[in-house]
Amino acid sequence: MPSSNAGIPNPIPAPAAPDSHIDHATAIAYWSSTEPTVNGVLGGYPQVSRIDLQGSSNFFAKLRRSSKTHPPSAGKLRRAADCGAGIGRITTGFLSNVAETVDIIEPVKEFTDKLKAGEGGVGEIVNVGLEGWSPKGQYDLVWNQWCVGQLTDAQFVEYLRRVTAALSAGGWIVVKENLSNHHLGEDVFDELDSSVTRTDEKFRALFTKAGLKIVATELQRGMPKGLFEVRAYALQPV
Ligand SMILES: C[S@@+](CC[C@H](N)C(=O)[O-])C[C@H]1O[C@@H](n2cnc3c(N)ncnc32)[C@H](O)[C@@H]1O
Structure with a gap:
């Protein structure tokens, strides 16, 4: 039955969710045009790297001290993954100190060109986005830093489920990311690299x-003023 909506205001369409704007091709184009250096992958804040790596190392040491399966006395972990690894900054400065082998997962091949499988603790190098990565074998630690904002919420959840299935008993997934400081408590879309800050x-x-x-979860201390807060979360299956 036809009906008039005279006098009834048009409903305001719900705004699109921030992650619905994510476009992988735009993201890869942005990162591919970025210099393959610490300065490049850290968006012009290379000085943050040392503070960040020290914070990660301390955070992980605490995880191991409270672990029954991977206590510090067990020595290096067998296998870790550096996801959205960029140029391998975290592998070189931290993960290769705590794991025998670190696989590198990074979609932009130019970033990983200087890394060599079998050298410096680097294992396999897989040039694919996390939305398309299905881990093979088992990992004791899967480190995700400053990259999961490239995935939509649904892709991120599916990715976490795939990684969980590949986690060794007592292993960890770590997510270390910027936190949105939106005044209404919303995620924020960043057009520059087509990502969301959650x-x-x-x-x-x-x-x-x-x-x-x-x-375990911890805020990164010592970040320069004016930058987003950075939080690390260590995760295990329920
Ligand atoms: C801010 S950099 C961080 C690199 C590294 N995690 C670090 O902290 O040094 C973001 C990285 O995410 C990568 N990236 C972009 N799209 C991605 C995707 N779909 N899956 C995984 N990584 C992605 C970029 O190529 C880039 O290397």
């Missing part, structure tokens, strides 16, 4: 959806 609440909801629990 709130702490959104991260926690997505971890729960993926069947993961937070076993």
Whole structure:
């Protein structure tokens, strides 16, 4: 039956979710045009690298001290993955100190060209986005830093589920990311690299959806003023 909507205001369409704007081709074009240096992958803040790596190392040492399966006395982990690895900054400065082998997962081949499988603790080098990565074998530690904003919420949850299935008993997924400081507590889309910056609440909801629990979490201290807060979450299956 035809009906008039005279006097009834047009409904305001719900704004599109920030992650619906993510476009992988735009992201890869941006990162491919970025210099393959610490300055390039850290967006012009290379001085953050040392603080970040020290914070990660301390955070991980605490995880191991509270672990029954991977206590510090067990020595290096067998296998880790550096996901969205860029030029391998985290592998070189931290992960290769704590794991025998570190696989590199990074979609931009130019970033990984200087890394050599079998050298400096580097294992396999896989040039693919995390949305398309299916881990093979088992990992004791899967480190994700400053890259999961490149995935939509749904892709991120599916990715976490695939990684969980590849985690050794007592192993960890670590997500270390910027947190949105939006005044209304919303995720924020960044056109520059076609990514989203999520709130702490959104991260926690997505971890729960993926069947993961937070076993430790910590804010990165010592970040320069004016930058987003950075939080590390260590996750294990519920
Ligand atoms: C800010 S850099 C961080 C690199 C590294 N994690 C670090 O902290 O040094 C973001 C990285 O995410 C990568 N990236 C872009 N799209 C991605 C995707 N779909 N999956 C995984 N990584 C992606 C970029 O190529 C880039 O290397």
